[in-house]
Amino acid sequence: MLLSIAMLSIFGIISHKRGSEHRRTVEALNESEQRFHAIFDNAAIGIAKVSTDGQFQEINKEFCRIIGYTREEVLSQKLGFQHITFPDDLETCWDLAKKLLAGVVQSGSVEKRYVRKDGTVVWVELSVCLLNSSMGLPLCFITSVCDITERKQAEEDTKLSDLLFQNGTEAMTITDGDGAVLKINPAFTKLTGYTADEVIGKNPKILQSGRHDRAFYQKMWQAINTTGRWQGEIWNKRKNGEIYAEWLSINTIFNQDGSVHRRVALFTDISEKKKSEELIWNQANFDFLTQLPNRRMFHDRLELEIKKAYRAQLSLALLFIDLDRFKEVNDTLGHDKGDMLLKEASLRLCACVREIDTVARLGGDEFTVIVGGLNDLSNVERIAQEILKKLAVAFQLAEEFVHVSGSIGITFYPKDGTEVEELLKNADQAMYDAKRHGRNRYSYFTPDMKKAVQMQMHLVNELRTALAEHQFRVYYQPIVELATGSVRTAEALVRWQHPTRGLVSPAEFMPVAEQCGLIVDIGDWVFREAVSQAARWRISQCTEFKISVNKSPVQFQSQGSNHSAWFAHLANLGMTAQSIVMEITQGLLLDASPALSDQLLEFRNAGMQISIDDFGAGCSTPVFSNQIKIDFIKIDQSFVRGLTAESTDSVICEAIISMAHKLGIKVVAEGVETEEQRDLLLKAGCDFGQGYLFAKPVPVEEFEALLCQEGGHSYLKRCSLGKFNLE
Numbered sequence: 001m002l003l004s005i006a007m008l009s010i011f012g013i014i015s016h017k018r019g020s021e022h023r024r025t026v027e028a029l030n031e032s033e034q035r036f037h038a039i040f041d042n043a044a045i046g047i048a049k050v051s052t053d054g055q056f057q058e059i060n061k062e063f064c065r066i067i068g069y070t071r072e073e074v075l076s077q078k079l080g081f082q083h084i085t086f087p088d089d090l091e092t093c094w095d096l097a098k099k100l101l102a103g104v105v106q107s108g109s110v111e112k113r114y115v116r117k118d119g120t121v122v123w124v125e126l127s128v129c130l131l132n133s134s135m136g137l138p139l140c141f142i143t144s145v146c147d148i149t150e151r152k153q154a155e156e157d158t159k160l161s162d163l164l165f166q167n168g169t170e171a172m173t174i175t176d177g178d179g180a181v182l183k184i185n186p187a188f189t190k191l192t193g194y195t196a197d198e199v200i201g202k203n204p205k206i207l208q209s210g211r212h213d214r215a216f217y218q219k220m221w222q223a224i225n226t227t228g229r230w231q232g233e234i235w236n237k238r239k240n241g242e243i244y245a246e247w248l249s250i251n252t253i254f255n256q257d258g259s260v261h262r263r264v265a266l267f268t269d270i271s272e273k274k275k276s277e278e279l280i281w282n283q284a285n286f287d288f289l290t291q292l293p294n295r296r297m298f299h300d301r302l303e304l305e306i307k308k309a310y311r312a313q314l315s316l317a318l319l320f321i322d323l324d325r326f327k328e329v330n331d332t333l334g335h336d337k338g339d340m341l342l343k344e345a346s347l348r349l350c351a352c353v354r355e356i357d358t359v360a361r362l363g364g365d366e367f368t369v370i371v372g373g374l375n376d377l378s379n380v381e382r383i384a385q386e387i388l389k390k391l392a393v394a395f396q397l398a399e400e401f402v403h404v405s406g407s408i409g410i411t412f413y414p415k416d417g418t419e420v421e422e423l424l425k426n427a428d429q430a431m432y433d434a435k436r437h438g439r440n441r442y443s444y445f446t447p448d449m450k451k452a453v454q455m456q457m458h459l460v461n462e463l464r465t466a467l468a469e470h471q472f473r474v475y476y477q478p479i480v481e482l483a484t485g486s487v488r489t490a491e492a493l494v495r496w497q498h499p500t501r502g503l504v505s506p507a508e509f510m511p512v513a514e515q516c517g518l519i520v521d522i523g524d525w526v527f528r529e530a531v532s533q534a535a536r537w538r539i540s541q542c543t544e545f546k547i548s549v550n551k552s553p554v555q556f557q558s559q560g561s562n563h564s565a566w567f568a569h570l571a572n573l574g575m576t577a578q579s580i581v582m583e584i585t586q587g588l589l590l591d592a593s594p595a596l597s598d599q600l601l602e603f604r605n606a607g608m609q610i611s612i613d614d615f616g617a618g619c620s621t622p623v624f625s626n627q628i629k630i631d632f633i634k635i636d637q638s639f640v641r642g643l644t645a646e647s648t649d650s651v652i653c654e655a656i657i658s659m660a661h662k663l664g665i666k667v668v669a670e671g672v673e674t675e676e677q678r679d680l681l682l683k684a685g686c687d688f689g690q691g692y693l694f695a696k697p698v699p700v701e702e703f704e705a706l707l708c709q710e711g712g713h714s715y716l717k718r719c720s721l722g723k724f725n726l727e
């Protein structure tokens with residue numbers, strides 16, 4: 001401002017020079033002008049002389065620096081302030097110019113922006129006055145500008161920080177070096193319920209929930225005092241008394257002397273997050289249906305119990321409980337009822353043990369119980385008995401009453417094993433042992449079980465390669481028509497030609513193959529072999545020749561079994577299903593589900609005959625299906641073995657034969673070893689016989705040799721009419 005006044009006077013002098021004192025005046029003027037230029041050029045503020053229409057007429061160095069143009073550029077390009085003013089600020093500038101020109105104001109000032117030559121924007125504080133001629137006519141504007149970009153930036157930053165502080169979702173407090181609250185933001189009030197009036201000047205301790213002990217705060221302050229900062233989870237209390245979890249971070253701003261200037265605390269409510277974390281944790285560790293610990297949690301608990309037992313030099317017991325026939329409940333009554341049963345069973349299990357013991361559900365109908373801190377292993381027996389007793393009580397599922405039982409396997413730490421997986425495996429094996437021995441009982445793990453399982457695993461591995469390496473053979477055993485001695489059917493019986501062990505009986509490997517599902521592939525292979533063989537014998541021996549093929553229930557249940565492939569194989573060889581008899585077990589008919597009946601019907605409808613194998617064995621009531629017509633029943637060897645004229649077995653055989661005939665079913669007697677047996681069976685009306693008396697199961701070539709043998713051979717003598725023929 002001072003400068004503009006100085007200039008005013010200088011310009012005034014120039015315009016008012018008088019003739020008489022011309023020389024002196026000119027000298028003085030020159031001197032003055034030099035002085036002026038020195039001041040003008042070196043002034044710390046930007047100065048410009050601007051015509052009334054806005055064009056720059058003179059600018060000083062600082063002005064040039066501010067706008068980023070050289071003096072020459074500005075003057076030669078005849079730049080006006082309108083060319084370099086930030087567009088948004090132009091109107092204000094023109095307004096001020098107009099007011100000055102109209103004499104409304106003598107001078108004015110604005111904060112405005114210039115766009116520099118390089119395009120950047122610079123903030124200035126501008127003061128302007130209008131210079132008039134002696135006649136009072138407007139001559140020019142004298143403008144002085146100060147670069148205030150930095151100040152503006154700082155103001156902007158403060159504004160932004162304030163915005164952040166006011167609108168941030170994180171609660172904030174600023175405290176002084178003594179811990180008194182200086183400032184809080186709205187988020188703080190929202191979170192804690194305290195207004196500024198209620199907390200300013202107070203210590204943030206008012207938020208303490210009482211959930212943390214002294215040690216917690218000591219540790220926190222130790223960190224703050226040494227590093228200036230701390231962050232972590234903390235439980236605090238709202239004004240309404242509600243306790244909540246927050247994530248808090250505290251930072252310190254120090255004075256130059258190292259003393260504390262301010263502490264800034266930022267925190268967010270993480271109660272919801274904690275809740276959902278808890279939910280996720282629960283879902284990950286507990287079984288949704290029964291609320292019991294799940295497999296994962298069971299693992300953790302068992303690990304913990306093992307450690308405890310180790311330290312205390314005590315034992316622990318692990319019980320593996322599997323519900324017997326639970327699948328039947330699920331299949332027949334539906335999953336809802338199945339779920340009800342599982343829930344009830346879990347309650348019963350919990351009632352059998354102490355609070356400190358763990359009952360877990362591993363999945364399905366498998367439960368485990370960990371009984372820790374055992375002095376006396378026999379205590380577990382009582383628990384196992386109690387569990388069996390409780391599970392044996394009828395379950396009421398809505399209007400239905402259901403009976404299930406449990407099979408329990410028991411193993412001990414450290415006697416049987418020291419690792420989680422090992423103990424679990426032991427208990428599982430012992431449970432299977434309980435199942436094998438008739439269910440509704442418990443078995444203790446023994447090292448033999450481990451050996452048996454290892455052997456079984458070995459067998460499974462060997463079986464896998466056996467198929468690929470063509471180690472299976474099919475042997476054939478004739479089924480002889482007792483009245484005529486003719487043979488039109490042979491049973492296909494698989495053998496395993498083991499590379500080192502020699503011929504292995506199916507009785508040894510079939511149960512394992514069934515368990516591991518390999519029976520499906522083996523069964524497929526036997527079926528194909530049998531069909532091919534039937535095709536050959538139909539040409540070489542007898543056009544009606546049939547082969548009886550055993551089919552395990554597992555093959556029916558397996559999703560991998562592919563019946564259409566069987567039919568395709570028959571068709572490929574130009575064979576009909578009539579060339580095959582399918583031997584199934586009674587148990588299969590007993591459990592027949594609609595899907596299974598459909599499969600059987602499909603075979604039946606294609607012309608395949610159905611035979612019930614091992615009839616009478618292990619089943620108290622004979623099962624027949626109205627839906628599926630049965631062609632043969634095979635009286636189990638156990639009845640034939642004890643067959644003498646006076647034996648009960650002969651009564652049973654007669655009864656079976658007469659019942660079967662009434663139902664239009666033909667009867668095959670299995671395991672016929674003596675002529676007496678054969679004669680008694682024949683007398684009882686039995687249609688066919690199969691057994692060592694006629695022939696053992698033999699390879700194809702031997703079988704063919706048998707068929708070719710002529711009268712007089714010892715073999716033929718054993719047949720009913722002294723001959724053994726094909727027609």
Ligand code: C2E
Binds near residue numbers: 477697
């Ligand atoms: P199975 O179906 O009851 O077969 C009859 C079994 O009795 C055969 O045992 C046979 O060799 C034997 N046997 C025949 N005549 C006599 C006799 O006079 N006295 C005695 N003591 N036994 C006799 P094998 O061949 O050891 O087969 C055992 C079981 O393995 C079969 O019992 C059958 O259930 C199963 N099996 C065999 N091959 C297959 C197959 O390809 N598929 C399926 N699923 N099971 C098969």
Ligand code: CA
Binds near residue numbers: 491550
């Ligand atoms: Ca059979």
Ligand code: CA
Binds near residue numbers: 613614
């Ligand atoms: Ca049989």
